[in-house]
Every structure is written in C-alpha cells, then in structure tokens.
Amino acid sequence: MRFVVTGLIFPALLAAQHGQAEGAAKAPHDPAAVAAGAKLYATSCSGCHGPDGSGARGPNLFHRLESHSLKDDELFGTIRNGVAGTDMPPTKLSDDDTWKLTAFIRALTGPANESPAPGNPAAGEKIFWGTKAACSDCHAILGRGSRMGPDLSDIGGSRPLGLIREALVPPKDDPSRNYALGGKEGVTVTMKNGTVIKGIARNRSNYSLQVVDTKGELHLIQMTDVKELAILDRSLMPDDYATRLSTEEMRDLLAFLARQSVRAPEVAQ
Amino acid sequence: MRSGPMKTCLSLFLFGVIAVAQVRYEDILKGPGEDWTTYAGNYQGWRYSPLKQITVQNAGSMVPKWAYHVPDANGLRTSPIVYKGVMYVTDSNSLYALDARTGRSIWTYHDSKAKKKGVNRGAAILGDSVYFTTTDNYLVSLDRQTGDLLFSKKFGEVDKGTTSTSAPFAVKDKILVGSAGGDSGMRGFIVALSAKTGDELWRTWTVPAKGEPGSETWSDLHEWGGAGTWLSGTFDPDTNTLFWTTGNPWPDFAGAPRLGNDLYTCSLLALDLDTGKLKWYFQFTPHDTHDWDAQSWPVLVEIPWKDTHGVTAMRKVVLHANRNGFFYVLDRATGEFLRGTQLIDKQTWAKGLDDTGHPVLLPGKDPTPEGNWVCPSIKGGTNWMGQSYNPGTGLLYVLTLEECGMFTTSTQKPVPMKNFAGGGATEPGGQVVLRAIDPKTGKRAWEYPMTGSAKMWTGTVSTAAGVLFSGDDDGHMLALDAKTGRHLWHFNAGDLMTASPITYEVDGKQYVAIAAGTNVFAFGLFEPMQSTPLPKITRGAGSRPAEREP
Numbered sequence: 001m002r003f004v005v006t007g008l009i010f011p012a013l014l015a016a017q018h019g020q021a022e023g024a025a026k027a028p029h030d031p032a033a034v035a036a037g038a039k040l041y042a043t044s045c046s047g048c049h050g051p052d053g054s055g056a057r058g059p060n061l062f063h064r065l066e067s068h069s070l071k072d073d074e075l076f077g078t079i080r081n082g083v084a085g086t087d088m089p090p091t092k093l094s095d096d097d098t099w100k101l102t103a104f105i106r107a108l109t110g111p112a113n114e115s116p117a118p119g120n121p122a123a124g125e126k127i128f129w130g131t132k133a134a135c136s137d138c139h140a141i142l143g144r145g146s147r148m149g150p151d152l153s154d155i156g157g158s159r160p161l162g163l164i165r166e167a168l169v170p171p172k173d174d175p176s177r178n179y180a181l182g183g184k185e186g187v188t189v190t191m192k193n194g195t196v197i198k199g200i201a202r203n204r205s206n207y208s209l210q211v212v213d214t215k216g217e218l219h220l221i222q223m224t225d226v227k228e229l230a231i232l233d234r235s236l237m238p239d240d241y242a243t244r245l246s247t248e249e250m251r252d253l254l255a256f257l258a259r260q261s262v263r264a265p266e267v268a269q
Numbered sequence: 270m271r272s273g274p275m276k277t278c279l280s281l282f283l284f285g286v287i288a289v290a291q292v293r294y295e296d297i298l299k300g301p302g303e304d305w306t307t308y309a310g311n312y313q314g315w316r317y318s319p320l321k322q323i324t325v326q327n328a329g330s331m332v333p334k335w336a337y338h339v340p341d342a343n344g345l346r347t348s349p350i351v352y353k354g355v356m357y358v359t360d361s362n363s364l365y366a367l368d369a370r371t372g373r374s375i376w377t378y379h380d381s382k383a384k385k386k387g388v389n390r391g392a393a394i395l396g397d398s399v400y401f402t403t404t405d406n407y408l409v410s411l412d413r414q415t416g417d418l419l420f421s422k423k424f425g426e427v428d429k430g431t432t433s434t435s436a437p438f439a440v441k442d443k444i445l446v447g448s449a450g451g452d453s454g455m456r457g458f459i460v461a462l463s464a465k466t467g468d469e470l471w472r473t474w475t476v477p478a479k480g481e482p483g484s485e486t487w488s489d490l491h492e493w494g495g496a497g498t499w500l501s502g503t504f505d506p507d508t509n510t511l512f513w514t515t516g517n518p519w520p521d522f523a524g525a526p527r528l529g530n531d532l533y534t535c536s537l538l539a540l541d542l543d544t545g546k547l548k549w550y551f552q553f554t555p556h557d558t559h560d561w562d563a564q565s566w567p568v569l570v571e572i573p574w575k576d577t578h579g580v581t582a583m584r585k586v587v588l589h590a591n592r593n594g595f596f597y598v599l600d601r602a603t604g605e606f607l608r609g610t611q612l613i614d615k616q617t618w619a620k621g622l623d624d625t626g627h628p629v630l631l632p633g634k635d636p637t638p639e640g641n642w643v644c645p646s647i648k649g650g651t652n653w654m655g656q657s658y659n660p661g662t663g664l665l666y667v668l669t670l671e672e673c674g675m676f677t678t679s680t681q682k683p684v685p686m687k688n689f690a691g692g693g694a695t696e697p698g699g700q701v702v703l704r705a706i707d708p709k710t711g712k713r714a715w716e717y718p719m720t721g722s723a724k725m726w727t728g729t730v731s732t733a734a735g736v737l738f739s740g741d742d743d744g745h746m747l748a749l750d751a752k753t754g755r756h757l758w759h760f761n762a763g764d765l766m767t768a769s770p771i772t773y774e775v776d777g778k779q780y781v782a783i784a785a786g787t788n789v790f791a792f793g794l795f796e797p798m799q800s801t802p803l804p805k806i807t808r809g810a811g812s813r814p815a816e817r818e819p
Contacts, residue, residue: 140412140417142418142419142420143412143417143418143419143420147412147414147415147417148415151415151416151417151418153417153418154418157382158381202374202375202376203368203373203374203375205371205373206801206803207371207801208368208370208371208373210368210373210375212414212415216412216414216415216417217414218355218375218414218415220354220355220368220370220375222370222801223801223803223804224799224801224802226804227804227805228804228805228806228807229804229805229806229807230806230807230808230809231806231807231808231809232808232809232810233808233809233810234810262380262382262418262421263380263382263421
C-alpha cells in the first residue's frame, strides 16, 4: 500500500504549490483554497480519515460521499458541527478555513480530472497501451482498445482518484471494490449447438443473457439455447497491479486515467 | 495486435452468434425491413414497414411482449431505432440499448455533465456507431454493440439559447443535426457533422444575418429570431436534397418587434446535402404570431398529378401537414405550391390560401392585450408527431387536433433566453382525430376520433399488411385497419403517450414498439410460452485471461 499513500498525499502537496487562498471562503473549486485545505486536512483530519481519505479509524471519505452525496453547505456543516453520536468532533476552525477544508474534501472526493493528480500522464499513457499493464486488452478510450471491459473514456471525469486506484488495487479488507468501475460477471456460455462464448455479461436473467465477448462483439442469447453457464465469481480485472507495476508506474498510470474525461473539467487546473 | 499473454488468450475465444456488419448508407436507403434504422423508417419520411406478420385478421390477438422502464423518465419522446436485435431509445442526455426480443438492458450511456435537461426524440445509426445529441448540443457517437464512447463533440451554444431535442439524421457520411430553443430566443441552424469525427462540414442558418438575402424580412432581432429545426428532416437520394422544416419566429406572439415575413421561419427548406446550400424554400406562415412551427416533417412521394393542360402524369411532390391547419402539396424539385386544403375543420385565421400558397388573412386574429380567439390553438392542427404514408393504401395518416385558444400579447420587452414569448395562449381542450388523407385529392378517406385530454403527441406507423398503429389521446396503443379506420385492437399503456410507434422483426417475429410515458413497450402476436429450463450453472474463481498462459 506504500505507493497509495505516496500517490494520494501528492495531490495535496501539488495543490499547495498554488499558494494560500486568503479570504477565499466558499470557493470549493478554487485551486488555492484546495491547497490551503490540504494543509488543514493533514493536521486536522488525516489521523482518522487517512492521509489519502481512504479511511482508518474514521470512514473512507470517497466511499462515503459516493453513497451519500453532500452539497457544499452540507459538507461544511458536517465539518463545522461534527457528527453526533460518533467520534467525529466539531471543529473550531474559522469559517474561512472550514471552507478551505470543504474545498479540499470536495477535490478529494470529486471527479479526478478536476484536481491536479501527481505523476506523468504521458508516461502513464504508454503504460496504459503497453503490454505490462495490458489495460487496453480489456478497456477502451475513445474507441481505441478492447470493448469487452468498461469504457474508460470518462473515468477521470466521473470518478475520484481514490476509486480509480481501488479498481487497480482493491483494498484487502473489501475486495468487492474491485467492481467499482462497473464490471459485470465474467461468463463462459456453452450453447446447445456446441458454440462457446466467453466474455462479460452485460445483463443476465433466467430467460436471456447479453454478453460482450473478448472481441467486443455483442451476443444476445436466449437461455433456452444455453446448455451450460460458467460464472466467474470475481472480477476479470487483474488484482496484481501492486506488484506488476512499480510505484512510479502506478502513479503515472493514475495520472493518465485521471485526465480521461468526456467534458473539460469545470475548473481550469 | 500486440504480442503477450492476452494474445494467446484471445485466440482461444472464437465464435459470434450475431453477424457483425456495419450499417451502411445503402442499408438505410433500402428502408425498414427487420430493422428500423432511421427516425422515420426511411429517408422519405414514410414510417411505413413491409412487415406482414401482424395482419388485419390477427391483430386482435396482439399482446405485450415486454416493457422497459426508463429510469427517471417523464413523457418520453423517443422513437426507437432497431438494428440486429438491439433497440436504441433515448431520454434526456441518455441513450439505452435494449435487447429487442426481451427488453433487457444491455448498456446505458448517460452524460451527467450536460448543462441542461430536456426531451430527446431518438437516435441515429451508421457504421458501427449509434448517435444521439445531448440537450446542451453535443453529438455523441457510441459503439453500437458495447456503448463505448467514440466521440462527444459540441455543435451548438447552449449559452446562446440553442438546445437539442431531435434525433440526428444519418445520410451517407454525414450526421445532420437540427437546433431547438426557438421559443425563448435563439438563431436556428441545420449542421452537417462528420460521422467519423463529429467535425463540422457545413452549417446553414435558418435566420439570415444582417445584409444577407432574406434579412430584409426582419425589422430587428435577427440574432434571436428563432426558426428552430427541432425535428429530423427527410432526404431525396435522386437529387441529393435534404428537406427540413423550421419553427416559429421569436418572440412568438409579439409581431411588432419583427415586422416582415421573418424568413426562414415556419418554412420548408430544400438544401443540397453536400454543401447545405439552399435550393428553394416555401414559407407556410409568413410573420407567424401563433407559434405555428412548420415542424411536421416533409413526406416525399410520387403521385399522379394533373397539370395545367389536363394531362395526368406521375409527379414527385412533398406532402406537409402544417400546424397552421392546412395540408400542402409542393413540387419536390422547385417548391412550387400545387395545392392546399384544410387539414382540420376548425380553422378561423385565414380565408384560404392564394394561388401561390400564401394565406389570405382574416382580420382580428393576431394576439392582442385583450386576446383573440383563434382556431387552431397554439398546439396547431397537427404537430411533430410522426405521420405515416402507406403506398399500399395510398393514404397519409395524420394525428390532428380540433382545438381553439385565446392568444394574447404582453407589454414586456422581449429579452432573449428569458423565455419571454411575447404573450400567451390557452389550450382549453379539444378533440384529437386520426385522419387518413388522400394526397391525390387532399380529401379525407376516413377519420378516427379519440377521447382524451388533447395533450397527446403520438404518431403513427403502418405496414404492408394494411395495419395502422398509433396511440390514442387516452393512453391506449391502437391497431386500425389502414384502409377503413376500423378498430382492430387496443392496449391501455396507463400513461399519456408522447412518442411515435415503430415496427421491427427479430427471429422471425414481428414487434410493434412505442415509448409510452415512462416506459417502452413492445407488442406482438400471442403465442404460448415455452418452459425455459435452467441450464447447468457453475460458479467459481475460474481463471482470468491473463492467467491462462502457462
């Protein structure tokens, strides 16, 4: 997990280079406010929520905000007032600092492309299309690559960096996060006529099955035609990237993925 | 392909149940068969299918085959596209690919970053792509099998009042897209984009800029004059001509700030496909003040026509049932007005049409501060709902509305994009009537009045078996005898219908599909269901592709 810590503490440090945001209250997308918020987070929050927001004694922030989205005002209120009945205390920070912290949490838990990510995206691009990581054997970006697995054209525009990282390296205590990119069941379908189809089921019922095979071709199958169905109990996503890639390679790959977005980020970086 | 573990692994996987073939222009040109590959079925705008499994005799035994609930939908406008067993339906900023036999979801694309929400009328298909537009004017190209994004390209400025609601129109190597938003100020256009890249190839503005021909028909407000192009067009392959209709001028009910005919609002435009150059235009409602867009689409047919010397010969014409209450026949090559007849019974704003097709106005019908009672109402004698032309019966089937309304003006100063329409109009209720019109004479062959609230937007589709499908004003899906209008079958879909039906075939079975309110329904002939035994299912950790290589 070492690279994780290195990887995600970095955005805060990078953002910090933008300088302090004096009087930048209520500016959740302002890079300077994010940078100032990062410093506050490191001293006030990381002890419980982890240096990268992935949780420790306190909850994982990008999981929590994925399932319970909060508006900026609500996030501000949670930081200001704490959460009754839990270990989350109220803060004595000023309004201005609380807004800066809100800005940082928003950047940490918002789409990856809206905040600067560490690493070299050009190097990450080579890793993505190369054979060592072999990402494009299953995934495509803007039509290039395999169509079997989830499309990554908007991965940085739709997911926080923390979730993308977890898709590459699932947390040991929660391997289900491996499915965070929307992966479906891997299947091998043996038809009554002897044909065998391998791929990912986009949908499945007792009556019909829709499969995208390894070539990215769609098969619409009636279950009356199926003799045998083998279902992979885990994601087809490899889980050995922590050892397959070096710390630097992982950081660069994340930097590349963070920049994949259908729309330009809402804030200039 | 690269070498490495995956290569070996991929080579282990063969097979394909579905033939992989690109959708070619020639395939769309052929018109519907098993598939339904363009918004109106064929380029001529017929909404007609050669399928014959469902007949006048057996339509009474139709049953629902499946329903798909579109998440968060409200008043779906989409007309499905079907290709090789996959159905594509759209909603606001979303496209859904469904198994057309079962209604099961295959994939969904949603653009959550779109700056606006709004209705969407459908998709287009060409090559390996399926296309739709976002409400904030991006053309989105997706892999038709997997939903993978190929490109998302902006073609219009939502900040200048333009939105997008219509199905893109795929012709040859181009995707043609219209513009919406004319009721709150914008400048309409039709734009041709590259099917491969989304790059702009040409753009034709529907309101001339100052100094351009036609700009003299405006006193002011050129930049916000409207003339939206919010329904797909039709196409004549013989002359490489696009036919596209335009919407109302803005402000809708206030004519004073835009004195003149306001070209090219409420018009039909004939454009060269390669360049977008205007070949001719015909304006149905000059200086409109009742929001009577010319949006009902132009239907391209060839019918026997008696010329001025009394000689009858086949003539290529454009049929157009207009919101202003008249039904027009125009020469397809020149736009010459050939005939205009009343589409509806209640029409009180014009004495008739003159020899050139211009309306002969009756006094006291413009909106005023006190209001004027005018027929048809703002919704018009018909609207954007899909018509069907059936070459077997030779009839055009049009949903019409008999309704009048009070039109008023406001003293507010027009401000673009503030939704100021210059006044208002009432829709007090009326009678929806499905009418079969003989284009050779302009006369009605039959009509089918409906019960309901006069709020529907349902169109029609008809088949070679002589069956006409539509939705009624009360939430029923209908099958009628296309020759006589006799009722054959109905189904209560339980929601107001605001979209047009299509028909298609998969595995030798004919289906009729319609988006009804919040669901997409598919219907077919009843057949007893065969038991589906569960296959042998095994679960396990298995092996990942990359681990297969020894």
